[in-house]
Amino acid sequence: MKCVIGGTHLRVFGRAVHAMARVSDEFCFDPIDKGLALRSVNSSRSAYAYVFFSSMFFQHYCCTAAPQPCQKERQLSLACKLIIKSVLPIFRCVNMLERHVEKCNIYTNAKDHHITFQLLCRNGIVKTHNLAFQECDPLQAVFAKHLCPNVLRAHSRLLADIMVHFPTSQEEVTLSVTPTRVCFKSYTEENTDFPKTMVTEIQLNPDEFDFFQVGVDSEVTFCLRELRGLLAFSEATSVSVSIHFDTPGKPVAFSIEDVVLEASFILATLSDSRSEMASQEPACFSQMQESSKTCTDKSIDKDGGAEAAASKKPRWNRQAQNTVSGAPASPLAKQVRSVPTVSYRDTAGTGGTAATKADDRAVLEAESPYHKFHSLFFGAVSFKEDATSHTFHSLATASDTEEDFGKTQSSQVL
Amino acid sequence: MRFRAKIVDLACLNHFSRVINTIAKLAKTCTLRLTVNKLYFILSDRVANGGVSMWCELCQGNFFDEFQMEGVAADHNEIYLELMPENLSRALKTAQNAKAVKIKLTNKHSPCLKVAVELPSLSSSSRIVTHDIPVRVIPRRLWNDFREPVVPDFDVSIYLPVLKTMKSIVERMKNLSNYIVIEANLSGEMNLKIETDVVSVTTHFKDLGNPPWASEDGCQSSAQGRDLQSMAEVRIDIKKLQQLLVGQQVNPTKALCNIHRIAKSLRVGRDL
Numbered sequence: 114m115k116c117v118i119g120g121t122h123l124r125v126f127g128r129a130v131h132a133m134a135r136v137s138d139e140f141c142f143d144p145i146d147k148g149l150a151l152r153s154v155n156s157s158r159s160a161y162a163y164v165f166f167s168s169m170f171f172q173h174y175c176c177t178a179a180p181q182p183c184q185k186e187r188q189l190s191l192a193c194k195l196i197i198k199s200v201l202p203i204f205r206c207v208n209m210l211e212r213h214v215e216k217c218n219i220y221t222n223a224k225d226h227h228i229t230f231q232l233l234c235r236n237g238i239v240k241t242h243n244l245a246f247q248e249c250d251p252l253q254a255v256f257a258k259h260l261c262p263n264v265l266r267a268h269s270r271l272l273a274d275i276m277v278h279f280p281t282s283q284e285e286v287t288l289s290v291t292p293t294r295v296c297f298k299s300y301t302e303e304n305t306d307f308p309k310t311m312v313t314e315i316q317l318n319p320d321e322f323d324f325f326q327v328g329v330d331s332e333v334t335f336c337l338r339e340l341r342g343l344l345a346f347s348e349a350t351s352v353s354v355s356i357h358f359d360t361p362g363k364p365v366a367f368s369i370e371d372v373v374l375e376a377s378f379i380l381a382t383l384s385d386s387r388s389e390m391a392s393q394e395p396a397c398f399s400q401m402q403e404s405s406k407t408c409t410d411k412s413i414d415k416d417g418g419a420e421a422a423a424s425k426k427p428r429w430n431r432q433a434q435n436t437v438s439g440a441p442a443s444p445l446a447k448q449v450r451s452v453p454t455v456s457y458r459d460t461a462g463t464g465g466t467a468a469t470k471a472d473d474r475a476v477l478e479a480e481s482p483y484h485k486f487h488s489l490f491f492g493a494v495s496f497k498e499d500a501t502s503h504t505f506h507s508l509a510t511a512s513d514t515e516e517d518f519g520k521t522q523s524s525q526v527l
Numbered sequence: 528m529r530f531r532a533k534i535v536d537l538a539c540l541n542h543f544s545r546v547i548n549t550i551a552k553l554a555k556t557c558t559l560r561l562t563v564n565k566l567y568f569i570l571s572d573r574v575a576n577g578g579v580s581m582w583c584e585l586c587q588g589n590f591f592d593e594f595q596m597e598g599v600a601a602d603h604n605e606i607y608l609e610l611m612p613e614n615l616s617r618a619l620k621t622a623q624n625a626k627a628v629k630i631k632l633t634n635k636h637s638p639c640l641k642v643a644v645e646l647p648s649l650s651s652s653s654r655i656v657t658h659d660i661p662v663r664v665i666p667r668r669l670w671n672d673f674r675e676p677v678v679p680d681f682d683v684s685i686y687l688p689v690l691k692t693m694k695s696i697v698e699r700m701k702n703l704s705n706y707i708v709i710e711a712n713l714s715g716e717m718n719l720k721i722e723t724d725v726v727s728v729t730t731h732f733k734d735l736g737n738p739p740w741a742s743e744d745g746c747q748s749s750a751q752g753r754d755l756q757s758m759a760e761v762r763i764d765i766k767k768l769q770q771l772l773v774g775q776q777v778n779p780t781k782a783l784c785n786i787h788r789i790a791k792s793l794r795v796g797r798d799l
Contacts, residue, residue, distance in 0.1 A: 310661070311658055311660050
């Protein structure tokens with residue numbers, strides 16, 4: 114893969130990298146035919162960030178790699194997993210980038226797994242950064258945006274003006290909408306009898322939004338920290354931000370779209386059940402398999418308790434896939450060429466079948482009875498895009514941090 | 528117990544915010560005392576050694592367009608609340624171009640000071656930002672703890688030099704020593720001194736002026752007989768002094784310092 118980013122677009126690209134940094138410690142550089150995609154997932158699988166730069170964004174873009182004689186023929190370049198900490202310094206002072214750097218060349222060397230960022234600066238200075246990458250199968254959250262009953266769209270400036278009222282330490286925020294009113298409120302898990310922290314609430318008129326559609330009155334709570342990354346990024350592009358969401362528990366998607374780029378941040382939301390949050394176990398692949406076979410329970414919150422308890426420590430680890438064997442329909446074992454998943458819950462009865470059928474599906478199941486969060490469902494990006502986007506699964510996942518969020522299962526099956 | 532107040536003037540709001548910011552820098556928690564005409568921010572630190580106590584008195588008419596207060600009882604028409612000034616400071620921070628700011632004492636689940644900021648917006652109706660600041664109501668039996676500190680029988684009272692200058696000097700001295708000696712006399716001279724094994728540094732200020740104090744029952748009468756040149760000095764923790772100076776965001780018309788040699792106390796008072 115080789116691409117060249119012109120000076121003026123460097124700022125946008127830099128901001129995208131910074132936005133990724135807010136989500137996770139590593140991200141995936143995924144060159145595809147039409148452009149370059151950056152993807153990132155957080156450790157508790159409750160936030161997914163995706164930025165796509167079309168080939169028009171670049172001064173030059175080429176993603177085919179010559180097939181190596183000893184390897185199978187490859188049409189496309191590898192997807193590279195990079196550590197954010199190594200890439201961030203390259204785009205550190207985003208505002209200065211524009212002024213000092215004329216262009217940035219990025220190219221990958223598949224053979225020795227290196228990616229090179231070369232900044233051509235003023236006065237003939239060339240800064241070259243060579244980073245090692247790990248091959249990865251990029252994840253893609255499947256989220257049927259068009260099925261969301263609630264859609265808001267506003268300029269990023271409006272959202273930034275709203276978020277400025279919350280302290281930077283504010284972790285979670287609740288967005289509640291009715292047809293006549295929009296309200297952002299800080300969320301706290303404290304016992305309301307003796308609150309110690311300040312609660313901030315902002316009420317807006319639907320008029321302030323460029324587009325306002327509320328199909329169902331709803332209150333969704335999501336993590337603000339990850340969102341701030343997107344807001345900073347969208348300010349650089351000055352494109353409107355769209356918010357798609359549904360009932361509590363279902364994810365919320367913040368997206369921007371432009372001629373040359375598009376970005377989506379899909380965040381899990383707090384589901385309705387107000388049970389106590391006990392420490393949750395991280396999502397586990399193996400659990401998924403077990404529960405996939407046995408789960409018939411509709412309520413995500415209740416099921417999987419026993420299995421969850423029995424499950425081993427979860428780890429989302431590609432390499433571990435091979436060790437996760439045994440279970441017949443282990444979607445995990447089959448990596449990669451998977452297609453976006455299908456709702457687990459609705460086909461609960463045929464859970465086992467679904468799993469077997471979808472060899473290539475990766476499913477994460479909710480496991481603990483405690484958590485009310487479910488993680489996003491991820492499928493690996495395949496070459497052939499599955500045209501029908503199915504329902505989306507909620508992956509339950511527990512994380513061991515206090516703000517765990519997860520997406521609940523979606524209830525629709527297409 | 529009821530309290531509601533409203534600020535509509537931006538300059539007043541700005542001034543009030545700056546006072547709150549100053550207080551927020553000095554103390555994590557403080558007491559807000561509300562009376563019919565005044566607001567007081569009080570911090571009484573009982574630490575005997577080098578503790579900081581603060582008494583800030585504001586005339587409500589200078590800031591608020593509306594101010595209504597009903598105290599705990601008819602004969603004790605006051606309200607004492609404990610709160611974190613940082614919260615109030617944060618609530619007012621983003622209100623700097625507000626149309627109006629309303630403050631109200633509420634008790635929905637627990638006592639809160641509700642700050643409602645009405646901000647201008649592009650649409651027809653304004654944006655309303657509400658901050659609920661948790662407070663604790665201080666019962667009447669503890670009110671004695673927050674009495675106004677009596678002006679002690681000081682030896683010297685002097686106006687301070689420009690606070691910014693003093694702040695930068697104290698900041699540099701902080702790197703050299705933990706204690707600073709402040710001495711002043713009734714001729715408008717003041718010295719800031721530090722002394723360590725390796726170095727001693729003194730900064731001299733002249734012509735600062737001494738505030739006139741009306742003599743009250745002879746407690747200041749000793750001052751009249753005192754030598755105008757003799758210095759009264761105190762040694763205080765330099766970090767505490769710097770904390771006080773750093774927090775100053777409001778330019779006072781007057782800042783004065785009273786030194787009580789025997790009690791070794793230093794009192795800095797400012798008209799806001």
